[in-house]
Amino acid sequence: MPELVFFSGTMDCGKSTLALQIEHNRSARGLVGMIFTRNDRAGAGKLSSRLGLVTDAVEVTDGMDLYAHLVDHLSQGGRADYVIADEAQFLAPEQIDQLARVVDDLELDVYAFGITTDFRTKLFPGSQRLVELADRVEVLQVEALCWCGARATHNARTVGGVMVVEGAQVVVGDVTDSAEEIGYEVLCRRHHRRRMTAATARAAALAPDVLPVPRS
Ligand SMILES: [Zn+2]
Numbered sequence: 001m002p003e004l005v006f007f008s009g010t011m012d013c014g015k016s017t018l019a020l021q022i023e024h025n026r027s028a029r030g031l032v033g034m035i036f037t038r039n040d041r042a043g044a045g046k047l048s049s050r051l052g053l054v055t056d057a058v059e060v061t062d063g064m065d066l067y068a069h070l071v072d073h074l075s076q077g078g079r080a081d082y083v084i085a086d087e088a089q090f091l092a093p094e095q096i097d098q099l100a101r102v103v104d105d106l107e108l109d110v111y112a113f114g115i116t117t118d119f120r121t122k123l124f125p126g127s128q129r130l131v132e133l134a135d136r137v138e139v140l141q142v143e144a145l146c147w148c149g150a151r152a153t154h155n156a157r158t159v160g161g162v163m164v165v166e167g168a169q170v171v172v173g174d175v176t177d178s179a180e181e182i183g184y185e186v187l188c189r190r191h192h193r194r195r196m197t198a199a200t201a202r203a204a205a206l207a208p209d210v211l212p213v214p215r216s
Contacts, residue, residue, distance in 0.1 A: 004103045006088070006130040008116045009140035010186045011155050015113040016040075017049040018140065019086045022111055031081040034070060036060050038090040039170075047086050057084075060091060067098035070106060080108060088114035089124035090170065096129035103135075118169050119157035119184070121192065144186045147198035152186035156197060159183075163195045 009015055023033050035047055035057040042048035047057040060066065070080060083102055085091065091099075091114075099110045112134070114127050123131070131137060144152040156163050159182055171182055185197050196204075 002103045002107045002109045003135040004100050004110045004130075004133060005112065006127075006134040006137045007111065007113045007140055008127060008130070008137060010144050010152055011115060011184055012050070012144040012152070012186050013140045014049075014144075015115075015140060016047060016086055017051055017053070019047060019084050019111065019113045020049055020053045020055060023047075023055060023084060026082060032079045033082050033084055034058065034073065034080040035084045035086070036066060036091075037086040039087055047084070057086070060085075060095065062092070064095070065098055066091075066095050067101045067105075070102055070108075074106070083108055083110040085110065085112040086114075088112040088130060089116075089118075089127045090114075091126040093125050093129040096126055096133060100133045115155065117155065119155050119167075120165050120169075121154055122169075124169065146186065146188035146191055147201055148188060148191060150188035150190070152188055154187050154189055154192040156185045156187050156192055157182060158185065158197060158199075161199060163197050163200070165195070 007015055007018060023035065026033060035055065037047045037057040038060040040046050040048055042054050044059040045057055046054055048054040058069070070083070073080060083099065085099060099112065102108055103110050112130055114130065115124060116127050117123055146152045157167065158164065160180055187197065
């Protein structure tokens with residue numbers, strides 16, 4: 001039975017690497033995938049991993065019908081044996097419904113990869129819809145670690161080096177002013193709640209008024 005599988009996790013948990021691995025394994029067996037992505041770090045129409053691997057993909061745009069795209073592709077003699085949707089947190093909920101229809105009506109496996117929650121710890125709408133519709137949710141446990149060494153389960157956003165918990169869910173475009181520069185860091189829940197990034201933890205450890213606490 002074809003399935004809609006949601007591979008979810010934090011940033012840096014190896015989602016895109018696994019997406020590329022699935023693509024590689026299937027193409028080695030002669031299968032052809034339709035690969036969708038959105039806002040990949042390597043640019044439009046690319047699926048890339050932090051390890052440096054990259055492949056071509058179809059860039060999803062606002063209002064694009066993913067089911068219709070596949071039907072058009074197949075009716076024009078194109079081939080698709082399975083579907084990968086990377087950066088699925090950026091897809092609209094209705095586009096996730098279209099992917100479910102691809103599974104049910106075209107009988108193709110769909111592997112969706114996405115970040116579950118944003119820097120405010122709120123679900124991305126695309127990820128929420130995947131949790132609602134997927135046949136299976138796989139939480140990726142590739143060890144993304146907080147600076148304290150605990151498993152990183154939450155995404156933090158920094159603006160000019162300071163952790164923030166308010167702002168737009170998705171920020172598009174580069175900011176050149178370093179005081180406004182947006183960064184991301186994965187943290188354990190404890191340090192996300194305390195707003196403690198690696199930099200603030202380091203600063204606290206170096207502060208002269210903080211005396212080391214003797215261990216008893
Ligand atoms: Zn931590």
